[in-house]
Amino acid sequence: MSDFFSSFRIPIGEGIDSALELVVSTVEPVTLAFSSVVEKWIDQVENFLLWLPVPVTVLFFAFCAWLVARKLGFAIFSAIGFLLIASMNLWPAAMNTLSLVVVSTLLAVLIGVPIGILAGISRSVERIITPVLDVMQTMPSFVYLIPIFPLFGLGKVAAVFATLVFALPPAIRMTCLGIRQVPPELVECAEAFGATRWQRLFKLELPLAAPTILAGINQTVMLALSMVVISAMIGAQGLGGEVWKAINRLQVDMAFEAGIGIVIIAIFLDRLLQKLGLRASSRWQS
Amino acid sequence: MPKIKVTNLTKVFGKHPSGVLPLLAQGESRESIFKKTKHVVGLNRISFSVREGELLVVMGLSGSGKSTLLRCINRLIEPTGGSICIDGEDITKLPPKELRLKRQQKFGMVFQHFALFPHYNVLRNAAYGLELMNVPKAEREKKGLEALERVGLDAWAKAMPNKLSGGMKQRVGLARALALDPEILLMDEAFSALDPLTRREMQSELLRLQHEMHKTILFISHDMDEALNLGDRIILLRDGDIVQEGTPEDILANPADDYVADFVRHADRSRVLTTRSIMVPASAVAVLGVDGPHTALRKIRHHGLSSLFVMDAFHTLLGLVREDELESMRLRGKRDLAEIMETDLTTVGLDVSLNDTIPIIASLPYPLPVVDDRNKLQGVILRGTVLEALGGNGCSDETGECTATGEQQ
Numbered sequence: 261m262s263d264f265f266s267s268f269r270i271p272i273g274e275g276i277d278s279a280l281e282l283v284v285s286t287v288e289p290v291t292l293a294f295s296s297v298v299e300k301w302i303d304q305v306e307n308f309l310l311w312l313p314v315p316v317t318v319l320f321f322a323f324c325a326w327l328v329a330r331k332l333g334f335a336i337f338s339a340i341g342f343l344l345i346a347s348m349n350l351w352p353a354a355m356n357t358l359s360l361v362v363v364s365t366l367l368a369v370l371i372g373v374p375i376g377i378l379a380g381i382s383r384s385v386e387r388i389i390t391p392v393l394d395v396m397q398t399m400p401s402f403v404y405l406i407p408i409f410p411l412f413g414l415g416k417v418a419a420v421f422a423t424l425v426f427a428l429p430p431a432i433r434m435t436c437l438g439i440r441q442v443p444p445e446l447v448e449c450a451e452a453f454g455a456t457r458w459q460r461l462f463k464l465e466l467p468l469a470a471p472t473i474l475a476g477i478n479q480t481v482m483l484a485l486s487m488v489v490i491s492a493m494i495g496a497q498g499l500g501g502e503v504w505k506a507i508n509r510l511q512v513d514m515a516f517e518a519g520i521g522i523v524i525i526a527i528f529l530d531r532l533l534q535k536l537g538l539r540a541s542s543r544w545q546s
Numbered sequence: 547m548p549k550i551k552v553t554n555l556t557k558v559f560g561k562h563p564s565g566v567l568p569l570l571a572q573g574e575s576r577e578s579i580f581k582k583t584k585h586v587v588g589l590n591r592i593s594f595s596v597r598e599g600e601l602l603v604v605m606g607l608s609g610s611g612k613s614t615l616l617r618c619i620n621r622l623i624e625p626t627g628g629s630i631c632i633d634g635e636d637i638t639k640l641p642p643k644e645l646r647l648k649r650q651q652k653f654g655m656v657f658q659h660f661a662l663f664p665h666y667n668v669l670r671n672a673a674y675g676l677e678l679m680n681v682p683k684a685e686r687e688k689k690g691l692e693a694l695e696r697v698g699l700d701a702w703a704k705a706m707p708n709k710l711s712g713g714m715k716q717r718v719g720l721a722r723a724l725a726l727d728p729e730i731l732l733m734d735e736a737f738s739a740l741d742p743l744t745r746r747e748m749q750s751e752l753l754r755l756q757h758e759m760h761k762t763i764l765f766i767s768h769d770m771d772e773a774l775n776l777g778d779r780i781i782l783l784r785d786g787d788i789v790q791e792g793t794p795e796d797i798l799a800n801p802a803d804d805y806v807a808d809f810v811r812h813a814d815r816s817r818v819l820t821t822r823s824i825m826v827p828a829s830a831v832a833v834l835g836v837d838g839p840h841t842a843l844r845k846i847r848h849h850g851l852s853s854l855f856v857m858d859a860f861h862t863l864l865g866l867v868r869e870d871e872l873e874s875m876r877l878r879g880k881r882d883l884a885e886i887m888e889t890d891l892t893t894v895g896l897d898v899s900l901n902d903t904i905p906i907i908a909s910l911p912y913p914l915p916v917v918d919d920r921n922k923l924q925g926v927i928l929r930g931t932v933l934e935a936l937g938g939n940g941c942s943d944e945t946g947e948c949t950a951t952g953e954q955q
Binding site: 443449451455541 | 620622646647648649650653655657659661663664665674675677678679706707708722726732
C-alpha cells in the first residue's frame with residue numbers, strides 16, 4: 261500500500277504552484293497598483309494620527325468613547341489606556357497598528373457587507389460562498405503569507421491583505437445572518453404594500469440587520485488585531501512589529517509592553533463597536 | 547361588475563404544481579392526489595365574487611386554505627390556476643412591476659401578528675405605503691396622521707411600536723392600510739391575536755369605519771362569532787373547497803352540512819338573528835270597528851291566549867285588549883273595543899338584533915309586536931321563540947308549532 265502511494269501521487273502542490281505563477285504573472289500589475297493605493301490610505305491615516313499632538317489624540321479617543329457609550333468610566337479608561345501606550349514609548353507603533361486595523365476593517369466592510377447581502381438574499385450565492393469562507397478561516401495564515409509577497413510586495417498592504425483573508429468571513433457571515441433573520445411577516449408586509457427590492461433592502465432588511473452586521477464588524481476588528489503579530493512577519497510594523505522584534509531578541513518586557521498596547525486598543529475598539537451596535541437597535545428593541 | 551371576481555382559483559403546493567391540475571379536473575380527491583403525487587392541494591377551483599363596499603368573511607379552520615386564498619388575491623402567493631379579476635382586470639396575468647403598482651394602488655393589508663416595522667415610529671409605520679410610493683414627506687405624514695386619527699391613535703404618532711398594546715398595534719396596522727385609501731382591504735385574521743374584549747372592540751371599530759368608508763373588505767377568520775358579527779356575507783372553506791356561501795342568517799338558519807353546523811352550534815346567535823328572522827305571525831288579532839268583545843273573546847279562548855292585538859283594517863297596530871276587561875265589557879253590553887284598548891305598546895322594528903330584543907321581552911306582559919316603519923304589524927316575538935332560536939333549532943319551519951305553544955297572549 262505504501263509502495264502504491266510512494267509511486268502514485270496527486271500533484272496538488274505542484275498544481276497550486278503553477279496556478280499561482282500564472283495568476284501572479286497576469287494580475288501582478290493590477291495588484292501592485294491596488295497595493296500602492298491602499299498603502300497611500302494607510303499612510304494618510306497614520307500620518308494624520310501622528311501629526312496630531314498626542315494629548316489631542318488621546319482626548320479625541322476619550323471623547324469618542326464618551327460620545328458613543330455615554331459612560332464616563334469608559335472614557336476615562338480610554339484616556340488612561342492611550343496615555344499608558346504613549347508612556348511606554350509605543351505611540352507611533354500603536355498609531356501604525358490602529359491605521360492598519362482601520363483600513364483593513366474599512367475594506368472588510370466594503371467587500372464583506374455587499375457579499376453578505378447577496379448571500380443573505382440568494383441561497384445559491386450562500387452555498388458557493390460558505391466553503392470559501394470556511395477555507396479562509398481555517399487555512400493557517402502562514403500558508404498564504406508566501407504567495408502574498410509577489411502580489412502585493414512586502415509591507416503594510418500585504419499585511420492588510422493577509423488580515424482580510426482572516427478577518428473578512430465574520431463580516432460576510434453576520435451580514436448574511438442579519439438579512440436572513442428579518443421576520444418573514446415583515447418581508448411579506450413590505451411585499452404586500454408594493455415595495456421594490458431596493459426599498460425592501462434599505463428600508464427593512466438593512467436597518468433590522470444593522471445590529472448583527474455591527475457585531476460582525478466587531479469580530480472583524482478583533483480578528484484584525486489578532487493578526488498584527490503575523491502581519492509584522494511580512495513587513496508591517498506597529499505594535500505587532502514590536503512584539504516580533506521582542507520575540508527575536510527574547511525580551512519579555514518589551515513583548516509584554518507591546519502586547520498590553522494591543523490589548524488596550526482591542527478593548528477600546530470592541531467596547532466602542534458594541535455600544536454602536538446597541539445604539540443602532542436600542543430605540544426599537546425592548 | 548363585481549369588485550373582485552375569483553374564478554376557478556387553484557393553488558397546489560409542490561414541485562410541479564401545474565401537473566396536478568388535470569387530476570383535479572378529473573375530480574380526484576385531495577387525499578388521493580397527495581398519495582399519488584405528494585402535492586398538496588391548497589385551493590380547489592374556488593369561485594366567488596365580492597361586491598363593491600361589501601365585507602366578505604372567509605371562514606374556516608387552520609389548514610382550510612383561507613390564508614392561502616387571501617394571499618392569492620394580491621399574489622403574495624402565486625396561484626396555480628384560475629383567474630382573479632379586480633374591476634374586471636385579471637391580475638394573475640400582470641407582470642411584476644405592474645403587480646407592484648397595483649398592490650400600492652388597490653390593496654391595503656392587515657396582518658394577524660400586526661407586522662409593524664419595529665424600527666419606525668407609529669407615524670412612519672402608518673405612512674409606510676405612501677413612503678414606498680415616494681410621496682413627499684410632509685404630505686405622507688399628514689395622511690398618516692389622518693389615518694391614525696381615524697383609529698384614535700394620533701396622540702401616539704411619535705411612539706415606537708414596542709410601547710403599544712396588542713390592540714393599539716393592530717390599530718396602527720389598520721391605519722397603515724387605510725392611509726393609502728385603498729379600494730380593497732385584505733385582513734388576515736386581523737383580530738385573532740387579540741384578547742376577546744379587545745377583539746370585540748376592534749370589530750365594532752371596523753364596522754364603524756366601514757360604515758364611513760364603504761371599502762371592499764375580504765376578512766379572514768376562524769372565529770364564527772367574528773364572522774357572523776362582521777360579515778355581510780360569509781364563505782366557509784374546508785380543505786380548499788367552499789362548503790357554504792351566504793349571509794350570516796342563511797348560514798345560521800340552514801347550515802349546509804355537519805361541518806358548518808358544528809361551527810354554528812357554538813356561535814353566539816343573539817347578535818346575528820334579527821327580529822325579522824325569529825318573529826312568528828300573530829295567531830289571532832282583533833280588527834277595530836269590525837270585531838266586538840264577543841268575537842275577540844272567542845278568538846282568545848280558541849287560541850288559548852290572554853290578550854289580543856288590535857289593528858285597523860290596514861293592519862296598522864293600534865293597541866291591545868285583555869281577556870278580563872273584554873269579559874267585563876261583554877257583561878256591560880258595550881261594543882267598541884277602543885274603550886278598553888291599551889295603546890302605549892312597546893314595539894320593535896324588523897331588523898333589531900335578538901341581543902337587543904331580549905331585555906325588552908323579559909319585562910313585557912304580552913308578546914313583543916314587530917312592526918314595519920309604517921307601524922303595520924308584521925309578527926310577534928314570544929319568549930319560547932327566542933329560546934328556540936338561541937338553542938339553534940332554527941325557527942323558520944316550525945312557525946306553526948311556535949305559535950301553538952305560544953304563551954298567554
